[in-house]
Amino acid sequence: MTKFNFPPSITSRPVWGELQARAGSGHVFIADAHGAGAIMDMATPDLMAKAHIIYIPKGHDMSAELKALGPAQYYEGPSYAAASSRIAHVLGQAKMGVQVYLAGTESVMGQAMHAAVQAGIPSGSIQTEHRGSTARRMQCVHCKGFTEDVETDPFVCSHCGLNLFVRDHYSRRLAAYQAVCIDAEDPGNVPESKGIYE
């Protein structure tokens, strides 16, 4: 599929790259849905011999293709939440020199990056490649609840029900963009929703 070109933005907004094989003592891949394609584009037998792929199909199942790459270890989970304890364990056991590759939606890359940073890898050395949906994981700054898969701006907080606008300000610690009440100064005056990138 064609890649989405994110418009230029502010300095806290993550810039996604393109996966490239690097020297390392092991290779951990975490991807969802179309992210599988990014792995397939750069996989080599050498890399796969020391690779652990963690894949969340999320309605776009490319598990057969990934398995065919012959990774040393392969896991498939129904959601990031389901996979998260395995991810924390794998990273917790990993040694210096391990390389982490993330591919797919911003939500999964963001959450996996946070897990890798917690494990002791600096964010700058974690590779990423965006593929698939451009939906965002948003945090309501008021109630702190996360709303997944937000594609429109403004949107309604799935926790507290406030009308929120979508900011580009992004927290790597929370793996989320910030959402702020849009009608605080004029309650009820909520503009019509449109796509975030429209």
Add this chain to the structure above:
Amino acid sequence: MTIQFNDETFRDDYSFRNSDWAIKRFPFPFHEDSYMYSMNAEQHRGGPAGSVFEKRFDVDEHYISEMRDRAIVLDQDPLRCQSLPHMTLAGWDLLELIMVSKSEDYPDLFELYRDGAQWRWVNKPLGIDDTFTFMDETTLPYGPLEYITRQSQGDFALLDQRENNLWMDAGMITTQADWSLDFDIGMNFFEWHAPVPLAHEMGIFKRALKFLMNIQQGAPGRRLNWTMTVNPLLDTSPENYHKWGIQKTSLTPENIGAKQHVRVELQTFYRLPRSNALAFPIRCYLCSFQDLMTVPKWGRRLHRVVRDLPVELATYKGFIDNRPMMLDYLSQFDDGLPTSFGVFPDLDSEPPLQK
């Protein structure tokens, strides 16, 4: 002088008031008749007697009430004070810096007795007399950062220095100009400043970062920043914006002089000795338009600055909608006369309003 502490509120009935003394020493943030971003920093080594620049950590008439307001904020939202695990040492550094500075600068209000690691801290205004072991968290009711900043006016950010950058890794943030520590904690210098318009393009932050990373032990720095706030509300947090934002629409030509406040941050920068982190105290001062207008020079200048500010900045600072009403009010205090350079009131040399 002995400070007479006010009994006042920064919410609900807003009984906050500045005395004449507090108005004259208000850190008016404009040294000339226009404003654009600049680092504009200088060394923080005292200043004119009685000014807010004189002491390392200024204590004024609002001290007790500000600390009461902070306690209310923390009761409602403990996430306003956070420290990532590696920042505990920097917290002790800050505690030491504040205790030593305040006990030396205000011996009538604060006392510090040190016998090795056994410390006794006496805070007379707040009625605190605690004995604890320096560097042992179990001997304090809170972590060192929270303990000392529950007793110090202004917000405090602790910035870790690594990878050629500064990282917002701890803070006590309850009197902020609309930014969230809970969201921004862990960000680097460019990330937490990302929402500020224009300044990135101007290269301001690159130069500012370089300046801050070179702040050395024994040579602290300072600068002023400002914004506007309707009502003397200290806690203008994004968390509560859905509650306080509506107050911005409560201005009328009749109440603007009393309700509209200039909000000034006296930012200081200290290299912390044990952690090599940077302490970034952000002290908030509020003054109503009508109180500011008692100083003719400030009246003339504020009108000109607000009138000529670029739209992006007025939007970012949150007063673009109220600007026309502000200008109607402020223009009454601008007679077109020139103003003297610098931030001080110059009451003896500047002429009274000529209209």
Add this chain to the structure above:
Amino acid sequence: MSAAPQKTKSGSETLNVVVSAKVPVTDLVTRFEFTRTDGAPFPPFSGGAHTVVTMQDGDRTRMNAYSLMSDPADLGIYAISVRRDDTGRGGSKFMHEHVAAGDEITITYPVNLFSLDLTAKKHIFFAGGIGITPFMSMIGQLDQIGGNWELHYSARSAALGAYADVLREKYPHKVHLYCDDADQHIPLEAILSGQPLGTHTYVCGPEGMISWVHSTAASLGWPEAHVHSEAFLAPEPGQPFEVRLCKSDKTITVGENESLLEAIERAGVDAPFLCRGGSCGMCETDVVTADGTFLHRDYWLEQEEQAAGKKIMPCVSRFLGGVLELDR
């Protein structure tokens, strides 16, 4: 900002100290201990910090940076250890021969350009020779806060390994000494392999050792941000050259045995500095015109910046050729 801005002084704040002890450590290394002339305790400092010592050598003022290597928990003294270098510009020789216990000298407040990364889960130190000094205070700091660390120390011989005996006695399981004369070498690849995630490594020693650690770590997939180094850059002697200082309207000649920065200071021109070793960036100076060859030796400017010839770091870099005009 205020109506009374104070002029910024170059360098750091200074402390007046007395040399309280001068202790031979090895045949080449001597420790100098200082107490404050006013008897007050020293400011606390962080592991890896240095101080710049001012020496009055006749009418020549020498300023050299040395790592603070005393225990950060003891604020009664500061100590530095100086390795005698008979081929250098004479600073270390002056310290060894002319500075004695009881002398009063001036040192700067601590400045740290080689600090511990406190986010690290483990710290691995690689020291070569006198490169042990910053690790002495880092180890002291980690001891205070219960940090996890190990030291790999390479020296020409056990006798020349300054502080190796003290360290091995105090931390027998954490300190590893490798002596050239016993044909022992740091098994770098083995050490860097298998470390837990979140480990940081620090190297201080000769340039070759520093680049060896950096390149080996990179080849094993270590992130660059986890490899820290401090090189000892002392200004190197070189051919004398002439410089025009535009702002001050002065022309000076940089002598064979002094740095450009020292020559600027000798001319009475105030110039900013911190490390005097090419790494902090403080003395960065704009070049107005240049016709000749820059001898850039700093770690501050990017390679492209060095090649562009628009900036120079006068603390360590020199110039060969006809005309050099600086914005100073």
